[in-house]
Amino acid sequence: MTMASVLDVRGDPARVAEDRSVLFSETALEVFIEAAAAEYASITPDEPRPCFGVLLGTGADGSYLVERVEFGRNARTTSPAARQEFETTIVPRFGSAYENPVRAWWLDPADLLRISRRADDLGCDILGSIHLHPDWHRLGPESERHRPLSDRPSAMDEYVFRGCGWPINVVCYLEKRHGDLYYSIAAWDGACLPLPLRVRTTVPGSRRG
Structure with a gap:
C-alpha cells in the first residue's frame, strides 16, 4: 500500500457524489460488524485495536455492489515501508498518537495479493x-476525551483514502450505549466526498446475502 500527499480539506457533506452509490450486502456487513465487535471488546486505553477489511464486488449502472469483506494482517510494525511512512510522514503530520503501534492499519502486501487473487x-x-472507528473518546486515555470519532473520516483517513485511490472507503463507527453496541456506517470516495450508501436487506426466499 502506498500513500501520497493529501490536501488538508474535509469532505463537504453538501457535496455528495450522487452519480455513484454503494449498495452493501447485508451478509458482508454482518461479517465485518462481528469482527469489529470482537476487536472492540479488547480495546483498552493503551490499545485502540483497529479492524480493517477489503471490499469485494462489482460495478453496475453507476453503483458499487459490495458482496464480500476479506481480512488481512496488519503490517503496521513489520513492514519497513510502513514503519518509514509512520516515522517520516504520519506521526509528524497527524500527531504523536500514531506512535502507538496498535493504532492505524497497513495491509500486509502478501495478504493484498491473496485477496486480489480471491477476487479474480x-x-x-x-x-x-x-x-472501525470506536468511541475512543470514551474508551481511550484522557487526552482523547475532546476528540470524538464518528463515521466521518479522520484527517489520517483522508490522507490514506487519497493515497490509495480506491473508489470506496467505508467508515464504521461503533459505540456501547446502555449496555449494547450500536453502529453507523458511511461511505466516501477517493477524494473524500460522501457516497450514498444503502444496505441490501435479506428477504425470505432471496438467494443473495
Whole structure:
C-alpha cells in the first residue's frame, strides 16, 4: 500500500457524489460488524485495536455492489515501508498518537495479493476498504476525551483514502450505549466526498446475502 500527499480539506457533506452509490450486502456487513465487535471488546486505553477489511464486488449502472469483506494482517510494525511512512510522514503530520503501534492499519502486501487473487476467482473487483472507528473518546486515555470519532473520516483517513485511490472507503463507527453496541456506517470516495450508501436487506426466499 502506498500513500501520497493529501490536501488538508474535509469532505463537504453538501457535496455528495450522487452519480455513484454503494449498495452493501447485508451478509458482508454482518461479517465485518462481528469482527469489529470482537476487536472492540479488547480495546483498552493503551490499545485502540483497529479492524480493517477489503471490499469485494462489482460495478453496475453507476453503483458499487459490495458482496464480500476479506481480512488481512496488519503490517503496521513489520513492514519497513510502513514503519518509514509512520516515522517520516504520519506521526509528524497527524500527531504523536500514531506512535502507538496498535493504532492505524497497513495491509500486509502478501495478504493484498491473496485477496486480489480471491477476487479474480470470484469474478469480483477490489472496490475499497472498511475500517472501525470506536468511541475512543470514551474508551481511550484522557487526552482523547475532546476528540470524538464518528463515521466521518479522520484527517489520517483522508490522507490514506487519497493515497490509495480506491473508489470506496467505508467508515464504521461503533459505540456501547446502555449496555449494547450500536453502529453507523458511511461511505466516501477517493477524494473524500460522501457516497450514498444503502444496505441490501435479506428477504425470505432471496438467494443473495
